[in-house]
Amino acid sequence: MGFCPFCEGNEDKTPPEIYAIRPPGSPADGPGWTVRVVANKFPALRLEGDLDRTGVGMFDRMNGVGTHEVLIETPRHDQNLPDLPEAHVEQLIEVYQQRLNDLKRDPRLRYILIFKNYGVTAGASLAHPHTQLIATPVTPQIVAQELSAAREHYVQKERCLFCDVIRQETESRERIVYDDGQYVAIAPFASRFPFEIFLAPRKHAHDFGDLSKEDGRGFARALRDVLRRLRVILQDPPYNFVLHTAPNTSLGPRREGYWTTLPYDFHWHLEIIPRLTRVAGFEWGTGFYINPTPPEDAARFLREASTGEA
């Protein structure tokens, strides 16, 4: 194993600590931490400067104002998220929340995306367990599409779209991967990818930043359990996960270009995508995905997997 800047003891090889869970009194940028947040050394976006929105003929241009952080999940190089004790995953979730709520205060940041690339095929450039955070100065396309579908549904029915999906799925049970009453993991109907998973709280909640201690504990338990199931069934597959939460809820409710704080426009959830198939010409040309594994089969395999725990 080569040198790793994320390992305990190498704190001086990363940009300075933004936040960490560490014993009271232990100095920043030294050892002893459990979860540690630093700026990405090669950031996709930077906080300096103004957006400078301009037109270029019929096109639009703006500067890449935003932020790109690395959330180091554990001091140990060889301990992946599903290997961590539940209480450690709970601390990681608290760090997700802390970063989200801290960055919300900057009104230039319209969306705060938390995601993880695990394995080289899934885009991970460093093996040490880490999650990434990128905050963008615009609401991402994919989020805007989900928001407007959910809003349209709410306007028509005065019910949350995601709550309706969760209700239908928990009644039919066919695509349920995990369900402890508090959180539910589903192999989505018409999944794009084999073993794709949708994980969400059963109780309606639009902003991940608002999670109670109890909600955080439940999410840690569900996430860890589902990742253990994936690891057993697919033999430690590369995967991406992406947290979908409401856009920066400290901004006022705007509509079209998309911020909103209205609680029923969204229901936070996590998407987990194992990277087993290749995206090729058909997918790029259509936006459709050919999935050889029916979600009903994927759900059954995952539901019946033995996670090595009671």
Place this chain on the structure above:
Amino acid sequence: MGFCPFCEGNEDKTPPEIYAIRPPGSPADGPGWTVRVVANKFPALRLEGDLDRTGVGMFDRMNGVGTHEVLIETPRHDQNLPDLPEAHVEQLIEVYQQRLNDLKRDPRLRYILIFKNYGVTAGASLAHPHTQLIATPVTPQIVAQELSAAREHYVQKERCLFCDVIRQETESRERIVYDDGQYVAIAPFASRFPFEIFLAPRKHAHDFGDLSKEDGRGFARALRDVLRRLRVILQDPPYNFVLHTAPNTSLGPRREGYWTTLPYDFHWHLEIIPRLTRVAGFEWGTGFYINPTPPEDAARFLREASTGEA
């Protein structure tokens, strides 16, 4: 090199010939052809049966009615598209047109997608040069988005959106890769991927099936030239290309679920995507792409590339 079902002499190892360019009188499913079309042995969609559209609670389900063909570009295993003589590429383009126009007659087929995966990373499972065709019973999402953007532009301005882009790009020259007066290749403004290319006729045309002999010859020349440039600059990269043309133009003009024959709703074009970067969590979560190569640089490299021809 192992056995290849697409090589000349192995015609009995593929499903029967659907169409071929071969000398008059030479029997189907024997040697002597230049370009040969067969059904895909492992099709994504099949023509048998009905769509049987049904609701499943709040979801929708239908059967996979459609067709999946393989267009074998040359009898020779080691001769890729940019190696073929111009006249041969012209014949390949004629075959694209023939298949498109033939399948249009089936009103269940709403869209006919022609695309190529080159290289394992780009999703090619067989090395022998081939293009694929998948006809779908619905208008693909991506196509519908392009159509509605183009239509909105036309309604406002009575001008084709793509014609406007081409005009702006040919005036500025900054992102021009190739321009022979008849066809133009552009590194798109805010390209998603390094060295992504948009190739289109300068003269407005919505349906690739309507190409004249002269248009076909020009497209063959432009396509071959651009692929030679990519090969030189990026050392034979894996790539996908996807033809974007109007939905089945034999159907009447419908609006929202999307067929249309109205000529100004679309301008056919080819998208070429070299597969140099990985799509990871950020891209899945946002629909945004981080591109380390500005299109202005990509265009300059490609423009100045020596294709080994006059």
